[in-house]
Amino acid sequence: MATTKAPDAGRRSDRSRRAIHDAALALVTEQGYRRTTIEGIAARAGVGKQTIYRWWPSKAAVLMDAFLDLAGRTAEDAGGAPQPDGAASSGGSAPGFPDTGDLAADLKTVLRATVDELNNPVLEAVTRALTAEGIVDAKLGAEFVQQLLDPQLALYVTRLRAAQEAGHVRAEVDPRIALELLIGPLMHRWLLRTLPLTHAYADEVVDCAIGGLTPRA
Amino acid sequence: MATTKAPDAGRRSDRSRRAIHDAALALVTEQGYRRTTIEGIAARAGVGKQTIYRWWPSKAAVLMDAFLDLAGRTAEDAGGAPQPDGAASSGGSAPGFPDTGDLAADLKTVLRATVDELNNPVLEAVTRALTAEGIVDAKLGAEFVQQLLDPQLALYVTRLRAAQEAGHVRAEVDPRIALELLIGPLMHRWLLRTLPLTHAYADEVVDCAIGGLTPRA
Amino acid sequence: MATTKAPDAGRRSDRSRRAIHDAALALVTEQGYRRTTIEGIAARAGVGKQTIYRWWPSKAAVLMDAFLDLAGRTAEDAGGAPQPDGAASSGGSAPGFPDTGDLAADLKTVLRATVDELNNPVLEAVTRALTAEGIVDAKLGAEFVQQLLDPQLALYVTRLRAAQEAGHVRAEVDPRIALELLIGPLMHRWLLRTLPLTHAYADEVVDCAIGGLTPRA
Amino acid sequence: MATTKAPDAGRRSDRSRRAIHDAALALVTEQGYRRTTIEGIAARAGVGKQTIYRWWPSKAAVLMDAFLDLAGRTAEDAGGAPQPDGAASSGGSAPGFPDTGDLAADLKTVLRATVDELNNPVLEAVTRALTAEGIVDAKLGAEFVQQLLDPQLALYVTRLRAAQEAGHVRAEVDPRIALELLIGPLMHRWLLRTLPLTHAYADEVVDCAIGGLTPRA
DNA sequence: AGATAAGCGAGACGGTACGTCCGGTCTTTCC
DNA sequence: GGAAAGACCGGACGTACCGTCTCGCTTATCT
Numbered sequence: 038m039a040t041t042k043a044p045d046a047g048r049r050s051d052r053s054r055r056a057i058h059d060a061a062l063a064l065v066t067e068q069g070y071r072r073t074t075i076e077g078i079a080a081r082a083g084v085g086k087q088t089i090y091r092w093w094p095s096k097a098a099v100l101m102d103a104f105l106d107l108a109g110r111t112a113e114d115a116g117g118a119p120q121p122d123g124a125a126s127s128g129g130s131a132p133g134f135p136d137t138g139d140l141a142a143d144l145k146t147v148l149r150a151t152v153d154e155l156n157n158p159v160l161e162a163v164t165r166a167l168t169a170e171g172i173v174d175a176k177l178g179a180e181f182v183q184q185l186l187d188p189q190l191a192l193y194v195t196r197l198r199a200a201q202e203a204g205h206v207r208a209e210v211d212p213r214i215a216l217e218l219l220i221g222p223l224m225h226r227w228l229l230r231t232l233p234l235t236h237a238y239a240d241e242v243v244d245c246a247i248g249g250l251t252p253r254a
Numbered sequence: 255m256a257t258t259k260a261p262d263a264g265r266r267s268d269r270s271r272r273a274i275h276d277a278a279l280a281l282v283t284e285q286g287y288r289r290t291t292i293e294g295i296a297a298r299a300g301v302g303k304q305t306i307y308r309w310w311p312s313k314a315a316v317l318m319d320a321f322l323d324l325a326g327r328t329a330e331d332a333g334g335a336p337q338p339d340g341a342a343s344s345g346g347s348a349p350g351f352p353d354t355g356d357l358a359a360d361l362k363t364v365l366r367a368t369v370d371e372l373n374n375p376v377l378e379a380v381t382r383a384l385t386a387e388g389i390v391d392a393k394l395g396a397e398f399v400q401q402l403l404d405p406q407l408a409l410y411v412t413r414l415r416a417a418q419e420a421g422h423v424r425a426e427v428d429p430r431i432a433l434e435l436l437i438g439p440l441m442h443r444w445l446l447r448t449l450p451l452t453h454a455y456a457d458e459v460v461d462c463a464i465g466g467l468t469p470r471a
Numbered sequence: 472m473a474t475t476k477a478p479d480a481g482r483r484s485d486r487s488r489r490a491i492h493d494a495a496l497a498l499v500t501e502q503g504y505r506r507t508t509i510e511g512i513a514a515r516a517g518v519g520k521q522t523i524y525r526w527w528p529s530k531a532a533v534l535m536d537a538f539l540d541l542a543g544r545t546a547e548d549a550g551g552a553p554q555p556d557g558a559a560s561s562g563g564s565a566p567g568f569p570d571t572g573d574l575a576a577d578l579k580t581v582l583r584a585t586v587d588e589l590n591n592p593v594l595e596a597v598t599r600a601l602t603a604e605g606i607v608d609a610k611l612g613a614e615f616v617q618q619l620l621d622p623q624l625a626l627y628v629t630r631l632r633a634a635q636e637a638g639h640v641r642a643e644v645d646p647r648i649a650l651e652l653l654i655g656p657l658m659h660r661w662l663l664r665t666l667p668l669t670h671a672y673a674d675e676v677v678d679c680a681i682g683g684l685t686p687r688a
Numbered sequence: 689m690a691t692t693k694a695p696d697a698g699r700r701s702d703r704s705r706r707a708i709h710d711a712a713l714a715l716v717t718e719q720g721y722r723r724t725t726i727e728g729i730a731a732r733a734g735v736g737k738q739t740i741y742r743w744w745p746s747k748a749a750v751l752m753d754a755f756l757d758l759a760g761r762t763a764e765d766a767g768g769a770p771q772p773d774g775a776a777s778s779g780g781s782a783p784g785f786p787d788t789g790d791l792a793a794d795l796k797t798v799l800r801a802t803v804d805e806l807n808n809p810v811l812e813a814v815t816r817a818l819t820a821e822g823i824v825d826a827k828l829g830a831e832f833v834q835q836l837l838d839p840q841l842a843l844y845v846t847r848l849r850a851a852q853e854a855g856h857v858r859a860e861v862d863p864r865i866a867l868e869l870l871i872g873p874l875m876h877r878w879l880l881r882t883l884p885l886t887h888a889y890a891d892e893v894v895d896c897a898i899g900g901l902t903p904r905a
Numbered sequence: 906a907g908a909t910a911a912g913c914g915a916g917a918c919g920g921t922a923c924g925t926c927c928g929g930t931c932t933t934t935c936c
Numbered sequence: 937g938g939a940a941a942g943a944c945c946g947g948a949c950g951t952a953c954c955g956t957c958t959c960g961c962t963t964a965t966c967t
């Protein structure tokens with residue numbers, strides 16, 4: 038009958054929640070994800086272990102929450118007004134998606150911002166950790182994608198669809214695939230560290246993707 | 255100068271090495287990377303723990319060796335004659351890279367094969383584990399890229415350069431970026447599991463990348 | 472000043488403590504001290520290893536505690552009422568020290584009891600182990616002597632001093648030495664297993680010690 | 689048929705044997721018995737582990753051999769001429785047993801020498817180790833007693849029997865017990881470290897043992 | 906207001922795995 | 937065939953964390 042287990046979220050201590058978030062982010066940044074332990078987070082946050090286990094199922098979940106919280110706060114600071122959750126970008130960079138009419142320029146603007154985010158040393162450790170965890174743990178990966186990635190990617194899709202309607206993108210191109218053509222190379226380079234991730238690279242990717250590989254008539 | 259501690263590779267037991275490889279692969283496939291332990295590998299391989307610690311610095315290193323060995327053996331079986339290391343593909347799929355003169359068709363052939371590899375349930379667990387580990391651990395990631403990924407990608411670069419010389423690819427396109435335009439989307443989808451990875455998807459990516467997003471004159 | 476690490480004895484689980492005692496005694500009796508391992512004790516007691524390491528610094532310390540506990544409980548059972556720690560004899564044999572007025576007879580009574588204790592197969596393994604450990608490890612030996620031996624020997628000293636006051640023992644004899652004259656030979660024979668330890672031997676030792684080696688006028 | 693196991697003692701390397709002895713004694717003296725390992729002895733002696741296992745069944749056996757060897761060499765140095773094995777005293781102290789006619793004086797001389805030996809810091813570690821091991825391991829203890837202790841004690845028995853024949857010791861006293869009356873207290877004090885072991889103590893023990901506890905007519 | 910109960914800091918607990926050390930055996934290469 | 941060298945299997949060591957479980961203590965609501 039009764040769930041006998043669910044804690045009462047109303048009584049939850051906000052102070053502890055924040056302290057745990059901060060501790061988690063700090064430790065992951067300082068020591069890396071592997072070396073960060075739940076005991077360590079609890080100790081650093083001045084919190085009982087049980088308080089973590091009560092509200093989160095895993096270290097990764099704590100970190101993801103902390104990351105979302107951080108993103109939200111950063112966005113809030115940047116945007117002046119708090120944004121609804123869904124609109125929060127992963128690093129808080131883009132309050133929207135530019136539409137100057139010049140698709141290539143707009144994409145370059147956004148991809149350059151993404152490059153900057155991925156090169157941000159503070160966020161890097163956490164993002165890498167969560168991505169890696171999601172790669173191995175499907176359930177966590179789904180949450181990661183849904184909560185952090187999809188909202189961001191949806192903006193691309195919107196912009197691309199607009200470009201398509203304006204005739205700047207071929208009708209038979211699936212916007213979802215177009216998006217991956219742009220994001221995929223960046224992520225590939227960032228995740229595997231094959232080569233450095235620069236603004237120039239972002240520009241080249243946009244140009245290539247837009248212009249295609251083969252020569253034009 | 256001398257390393258003072260290095261074990262004598264000449265005396266190394268081949269039987270143990272193979273047993274450890276097999277056990278590692280089996281356990282990762284059966285239970286996942288997280289749940290696989292060095293003790294478990296040792297037990298399954300009928301080997302003392304120290305024999306693992308003597309030759310490998312970490313669980314990931316064991317697995318990577320095992321994976322390389324597997325790839326090598328698979329390639330050997332497939333190719334009849336053993337190939338030099340560099341030519342071994344990650345899953346042993348491609349002994350070379352087709353060049354029928356039709357770039358789009360050739361790329362589709364290869365990307366479809368890559369899709370099949372990535373969907374291979376046996377290899378999936380191991381590849382995901384190694385990739386994820388490499389994302390978090392730069393040193394391991396570098397080895398992973400160097401030993402497994404680069405050889406494979408080099409084939410793409412060769413083929414693309416050939417196409418470029420034949421005038422099928424624009425001269426100003428960097429083959430390395432062209433390659434990432436093709437591989438990046440696949441990896442993105444596979445790693446993040448956003449959408450299923452199919453032959454149709456591979457074809458679409460090739461078409462998009464080759465044709466570009468914008469309409470042709 | 473604070474020890475910064477000391478566990479909270481108030482929260483200590485009595486159930487675990489007893490289980491560990493029992494397991495330690497059982498294993499030492501069954502397999503000998505050498506073959507008894509901390510892991511084995513933990514497993515047998517159904518306890519985590521850390522619970523042992525938290526409260527004891529070494530295998531020997533566990534065993535000594537277990538032995539003291541056993542002695543205490545045995546004495547309690549025997550004596551009806553629990554005795555203060557100091558009065559607990561090593562095996563719980565002697566609730567006090569007889570004083571019939573006949574010193575030789577009293578000493579024989581007590582030494583015979585000691586012989587019986589030393590021949591008790593249950594206690595033997597543990598006592599030997601602790602003694603041997605104490606011989607090599609001065610710190611442990613001091614604890615062993617202080618907690619187990621001294622209380623017992625103090626009884627001898629008391630009895631001998633009484634005899635001295637009654638004129639049954641020469642005034643110039645140091646009771647401590649007299650005591651060692653009686654106990655030393657027993658221990659020597661028991662520890663080194665040179666010859667069997669019997670009641671007859673105890674009697675002879677008492678007679679010799681009391682009468683001296685040289686003929687009386 | 690053939691024992692398939694027994695190594696050919698004729699081919700044995702004397703150099704290794706000595707090196708092992710020296711290493712064993714040095715390590716036990718420096719680090720204590722517990723911390724001394726067979727691997728350590730082998731390394732220190734510049735010898736393969738197998739060379740130790742080939743000739744000795746255990747660490748204790750190595751040490752005992754080393755100790756006997758040391759005692760032999762010491763005695764040889766002291767006595768000018770090498771003595772047969774049986775006559776070697778444990779520490780090489782007594783080439784014989786004095787017989788000045790004054791039993792008490794002779795015993796004090798010998799017991800004082802024993803006290804000195806037991807206080808010798810070089811021998812102490814080894815002797816304690818062997819004694820302790822013998823207390824726990826009956827087989828080893830028997831060897832220890834037979835090879836090291838008995839020859840020494842036999843001298844006491846001889847001297848006491850002579851005294852008995854001369855009428856200086858009561859006829860009904862068993863020399864073996866008389867001996868233990870003298871040695872037992874010393875060993876007791878030394879093994880258990882209850883009180884310091886001095887010449888004065890040796891004297892007192894002799895006086896007490898000879899004179900007895902009770903007042904003389 | 907007093908009772909009830911939940912969250913909380915703390916940390917002991919039964920466990921699992923870590924990475925190291927050593928015991929004893931086996932194998933290889935030299936002498 | 938003994939000896940130096942050292943890899944091997946096994947297994948205990950002592951440590952670090954896991955996730956669960958009590959403890960009192962502090963709130964915070966509900967009679």
